[in-house]
Amino acid sequence: MPIPEDVTGDEIDKDVRQELQSLPKTLAEDVAKNLVMVARLIDDDPEGAYGYSRVALRLASRVAAVREAAGFAAYANQKYAEALAEFRAARRMTGGVDLWPLMADCERGLGRPEKALDMAGAPEVQKLDKAGQVEMRLVAAGARRDMGQLDAAIVTLQSPELASNAVQPWTARLRYAYADALLAAGRRGEAREWFAKAVEADRDASTDASDRLAELDGVEFMDALDEERDASEGERGDQG
Incomplete structure (x- = not known):
């Protein structure tokens, strides 16, 4: 190439x-x-x-x-x-163990969430740095959701890292995952609160938390092309 x-x-x-x-x-x-x-x-x-x-x-x-x-x-x-x-x-x-969370997420991708959860409880997780442990928590919560265990997914994400006001590289994604799990469980008010917290931490727009928040608040975004198309159709209608 x-x-x-x-x-x-x-x-x-x-x-x-x-x-x-x-x-x-x-x-x-x-x-x-x-x-x-x-x-x-x-x-x-x-x-x-x-x-x-x-x-x-x-x-x-x-x-x-x-x-x-x-x-x-x-x-x-x-x-x-x-x-x-x-x-x-x-x-x-x-x-090394740095790739352990990614390996577990691959197990999820292959339709084996139970295997991902087994990996989340393995000794290797204790050897991960803080970022790796947070990543493993995200994977484990995703595996719980794969299995339809929404409440367990929410509990999995509850952690000192989630509760902390300090913004770390993983903060936006962790708050976003928590908000998304809450919303999936029908806890809309709490989900809105956490999407807002995710927006606060998402300095480089690595998630679509702002869009999700706007959606919960009833704000609709029209694509610019759609607006132009609607306008042109309106003009043709006037001419007719």
């Missing part, structure tokens, strides 16, 4: 660059460029990111960072079985 001229491979994380030093120089550069493209495209063009991840995987399948990138790209494309296999491979290579 073509690599844009502005991509040098030097953009990758220092730790990943160090991993690639085990490869011949030219090969390491090629792998690095493909990994840069995965990172660049994964949010807006997950299919493109997946393509570059497959190239990197073909070039250096024994590098943990490559397996991890391939896992993220597969996950972004909802290829959960493939993502799980890559995450497991990366974990075997590094011995």
Whole structure:
């Protein structure tokens, strides 16, 4: 796959660059460029990111960072079985637990919420940092909802992190998940309160909490194209 001229491979994380030093120089550069493209495209063009991840995987399948990138790209494309296999491979290579919540979410994606819940209670969770533990809580709550256990999902999300007024990188998503679970359980007033709290914490608009809040408040958004179409139809009606 073509690599844009502005991509040098030097953009990758220092730790990943160090991993690639085990490869011949030219090969390491090629792998690095493909990994840069995965990172660049994964949010807006997950299919493109997946393509570059497959190239990197073909070039250096024994590098943990490559397996991890391939896992993220597969996950972004909802290829959960493939993502799980890559995450497991990366974990075997590094011995780390950082990917544990993502692996559990892959189990959800594969229709195995019970397995995800088993993973949420595993010793590995205690080894996660705070962000990882919050992520695991979100996955566990999602698994409860998959199983129709709405009240259990709500209780799962109730935590010191949720109650804290401090805004952390995970705060908006945690509050959003809680609000969404409350709404699913028919607790509309509480859901509105927590969607509002999610908006307060969502400084980079990583969720659609503001839209959900407006929806609860009865505010309707019309697409600009719809407005133009309605206006033009009105003009034709007047002419008729």
